Amino acid sequence: MQIKHMTATFGRLDAAQLELQPGLNIIHAPNESGKSTWCHFIRTMFYGLPTRDRGPLADKNRFAPWDGTAMSGRMEFSAKGQDFTVIRRTQRAAAPMGEFSCTYSGTADPVPNINGLNFGEALLGVGRDVFVRSAFIGQSGLALDKDAELERRISALVTSGEEEVSFTETNERLKKQLNRRRHNKTGLIPALEQEIAQLSATLQQLQSLHQQEEAARQQLAQYERQVDELQQRLAQWEALERQDALRTYLQAQETARTAAEYAQTLQQADAALPDAAGLARMNGMADALDQTLERAKEAGEAALARQAEADEAQAVWQAHPLYPADEGQLTDRLEGIQTAARKFSVWMALLALAAGGGAGYGAWHFLQQLPTALGVGVGVCALILIIYNSIRLHRNKVAAAQAEAERQQFAEEMNAYLQLQQQCELAKDEAQNATAAAHGLHRSCREGLLQLLSLVQPFSPEAANLTNVRGALEQGMLRRQKLDRAQQTAKEARLRCQLLHQHLPQGPLPDPDELLPRPTTGRAQVQEALPRAMANVQATRSQLDMLGGQIRAMGDRDTLESRLAGKQAELSRLQGEYDAIAMAMDALSRADQTLQNRFSPELGQRAAEIFGELTGGRYQQVLFDRSFALSAAPTSDPSPRDIRLLSQGAADQLYLATRLAICEMVLPADKAVPLILDDALANFDQARMAAALDWLTEAAKDRQILLFTCHTRESEYLSGRSGVACMSL
Numbered sequence: 255m256q257i258k259h260m261t262a263t264f265g266r267l268d269a270a271q272l273e274l275q276p277g278l279n280i281i282h283a284p285n286e287s288g289k290s291t292w293c294h295f296i297r298t299m300f301y302g303l304p305t306r307d308r309g310p311l312a313d314k315n316r317f318a319p320w321d322g323t324a325m326s327g328r329m330e331f332s333a334k335g336q337d338f339t340v341i342r343r344t345q346r347a348a349a350p351m352g353e354f355s356c357t358y359s360g361t362a363d364p365v366p367n368i369n370g371l372n373f374g375e376a377l378l379g380v381g382r383d384v385f386v387r388s389a390f391i392g393q394s395g396l397a398l399d400k401d402a403e404l405e406r407r408i409s410a411l412v413t414s415g416e417e418e419v420s421f422t423e424t425n426e427r428l429k430k431q432l433n434r435r436r437h438n439k440t441g442l443i444p445a446l447e448q449e450i451a452q453l454s455a456t457l458q459q460l461q462s463l464h465q466q467e468e469a470a471r472q473q474l475a476q477y478e479r480q481v482d483e484l485q486q487r488l489a490q491w492e493a494l495e496r497q498d499a500l501r502t503y504l505q506a507q508e509t510a511r512t513a514a515e516y517a518q519t520l521q522q523a524d525a526a527l528p529d530a531a532g533l534a535r536m537n538g539m540a541d542a543l544d545q546t547l548e549r550a551k552e553a554g555e556a557a558l559a560r561q562a563e564a565d566e567a568q569a570v571w572q573a574h575p576l577y578p579a580d581e582g583q584l585t586d587r588l589e590g591i592q593t594a595a596r597k598f599s600v601w602m603a604l605l606a607l608a609a610g611g612g613a614g615y616g617a618w619h620f621l622q623q624l625p626t627a628l629g630v631g632v633g634v635c636a637l638i639l640i641i642y643n644s645i646r647l648h649r650n651k652v653a654a655a656q657a658e659a660e661r662q663q664f665a666e667e668m669n670a671y672l673q674l675q676q677q678c679e680l681a682k683d684e685a686q687n688a689t690a691a692a693h694g695l696h697r698s699c700r701e702g703l704l705q706l707l708s709l710v711q712p713f714s715p716e717a718a719n720l721t722n723v724r725g726a727l728e729q730g731m732l733r734r735q736k737l738d739r740a741q742q743t744a745k746e747a748r749l750r751c752q753l754l755h756q757h758l759p760q761g762p763l764p765d766p767d768e769l770l771p772r773p774t775t776g777r778a779q780v781q782e783a784l785p786r787a788m789a790n791v792q793a794t795r796s797q798l799d800m801l802g803g804q805i806r807a808m809g810d811r812d813t814l815e816s817r818l819a820g821k822q823a824e825l826s827r828l829q830g831e832y833d834a835i836a837m838a839m840d841a842l843s844r845a846d847q848t849l850q851n852r853f854s855p856e857l858g859q860r861a862a863e864i865f866g867e868l869t870g871g872r873y874q875q876v877l878f879d880r881s882f883a884l885s886a887a888p889t890s891d892p893s894p895r896d897i898r899l900l901s902q903g904a905a906d907q908l909y910l911a912t913r914l915a916i917c918e919m920v921l922p923a924d925k926a927v928p929l930i931l932d933d934a935l936a937n938f939d940q941a942r943m944a945a946a947l948d949w950l951t952e953a954a955k956d957r958q959i960l961l962f963t964c965h966t967r968e969s970e971y972l973s974g975r976s977g978v979a980c981m982s983l
Contacts, residue, residue: 261328265291265317275979278954283983289962300374301382325350379922392932435832453818467801474794484784491777497764503754510747517740526713543702550695557688564681571678576671865911903937928958
């Protein structure tokens with residue numbers, strides 16, 4: 255097969271075109287210019303887009319055209335001498351590249367039996383997963399991983415040629431079947447074992463419940479006999495109580511009659527006697543009269559005391575020197591003393607002033623007319639006159655002071671006299687008021703006594719004074735209490751008789767004189783034991799009901815035993831299947847190991863040959879297990895080294911060699927499936943790149959190889975080489 259021309263609207267490719275040649279095509283382009291996009295486009299044209307993938311990294315989202323147009327592609331290729339054209343378009347947004355057509359080039363005739371689902375496998379002879387893990391080689395996808403489809407392809411190559419069987423898938427299916435029957439504590443077998451254990455426990459519990467039910471029945475019969483016996487004894491006690499109730503009623507009836515007759519007799523004897531409330535009021539009146547008498551006595555004593563105080567005040571007042579003058583006379587006398595003193599003082603002052611002035615004026619006038627000697631004599635005389643007047647004035651002042659003192663003394667005596675007079679009048683008023691109060695209280699006592707006698711004498715005619723009244727009230731209270739007690743006793747006896755009559759047992763009553771049998775067990779003991787016995791009966795019946803319900807809920811014993819036998823048989827069958835599946839898995843593992851032993855050496859030998867050519871003979875052996883974990887042995891050291899211990903460049907070369915070996919072994923030789931390499935040589939040094947290019951150039955004689963690279967060194971190295979086409983995007 256050979257790809258000739260492609261047109262792509264895919265990711266960053268907008269109606270981009272790529273023309274390819276037979277042999278080795280070196281396609282150079284800088285990073286992020288669409289190399290990987292072209293690689294995925296080729297894969298999509300072969301196998302379509304996996305529409306079930308979700309998320310932003312799904313191919314349908316990752317390679318959606320950047321300009322928003324619909325995804326589409328066209329590929330022209332030749333196979334077995336014929337030219338074909340394949341077109342994939344997007345009809346619905348939910349199914350990108352979903353519309354497919356494959357026609358013979360230059361015609362509209364569709365190729366029969368080809369559709370969008372089987373196109374890649376029909377054209378290339380392998381499924382998508384095998385193609386991706388063999389002929390589709392990228393820098394980030396050199397490493398190998400385990401795949402069921404690749405495993406089936408390898409198995410077909412080394413066995414019968416059938417590609418329907420994969421050890422991994424078969425082993426997984428057997429493992430699922432094994433786990434379905436038992437996986438740790440889950441699966442059909444543990445579940446069945448649990449059911450068997452539950453059924454066995456149920457049968458044991460059912461047997462235990464039957465035993466408990468039988469024991470409960472026996473216990474119930476014993477409790478019922480005990481209840482019957484206690485009820486008989488209680489009936490005997492009830493008959494005795496009915497008889498006692500009748501006897502008590504008859505006795506109470508006789509007591510009520512006797513009490514009523516006695517109360518009637520007392521009432522007839524004391525018909526005029528007031529009730530207890532009336533006697534209490536009379537006692538209250540007597541107490542009040544006593545208190546009034548006491549207050550009257552105290553008031554009389556107080557009146558005498560006030561009269562004595564008034565007489566004493568009268569005597570003190572009369573003993574005063576100013577007695578019997580009244581307040582007006584004393585006031586006039588005091589005012590007369592004040593006026594005389596005031597006039598004398600004024601007169602004496604004017605006289606002194608006039609004498610002094612006259613003497614002075616005469617002396618001055620005389621001195622103006624007489625000689626000096628005579629004037630001196632006259633002045634002396636005037637001076638003597640002034641001195642004399644001054645002395646007289648002083649004496650008059652003393653006399654005025656004495657008069658003022660006399661006035662003040664008289665005023666004090668007058669105030670004291672008036673105060674004594676006021677005290678005497680006040681004492682007389684108090685004595686008069688006290689005497690009036692005493693007379694009023696004595697009058698109230700007489701009136702109260704007369705009223706009290708009018709109330710007491712009807713039932714005690716001999717009462718004539720308060721002392722008699724006290725005795726009569728005390729005797730009346732005793733008689734009233736006796737009558738009231740008798741009436742109350744009669745009333746209580748009557749009520750008790752009525753109550754006993756109401757509570758007499760219904761139905762015929764035993765003869766009160768009949769001698770009834772008395773149980774040996776006390777009534778209290780019977781009444782205490784009977785509820786317990788009845789409670790035991792009820793509890794036992796409830797226990798029987800509960801046990802019966804549990805037994806019915808568990809089902810029939812024969813049914814449970816039948817189910818248990820069926821479960822045990824099914825467990826035996828499942829255990830046999832489990833053992834058979836385990837044996838089959840063991841046999842399959844041994845067969846797979848045999849297959850691995852047949853396939854691995856051949857694949858390892860071819861990978862070692864390619865790896866040796868790519869590394870210039872530095873490695874002589876390549877080993878890998880079923881999971882494609884690789885290791886290589888250097889020529890100088892036969893000990894294999896894990897690929898993780900190699901340099902990145904050597905590891906990429908080992909992966910590439912293994913991929914190329916797988917391609918030779920699993921890709922159909924008659925299909926000449928193209929190899930697609932996306933920057934697969936990026937980590938190779940110059941020498942190993944040259945070795946790889948030489949190998950690819952030789953391999954390109956049998957199949958078309960597309961090598962996408964971001965370097966120019968590949969084109970420079972192969973420039974002018976026959977069967978090599980170099981181009982730039």
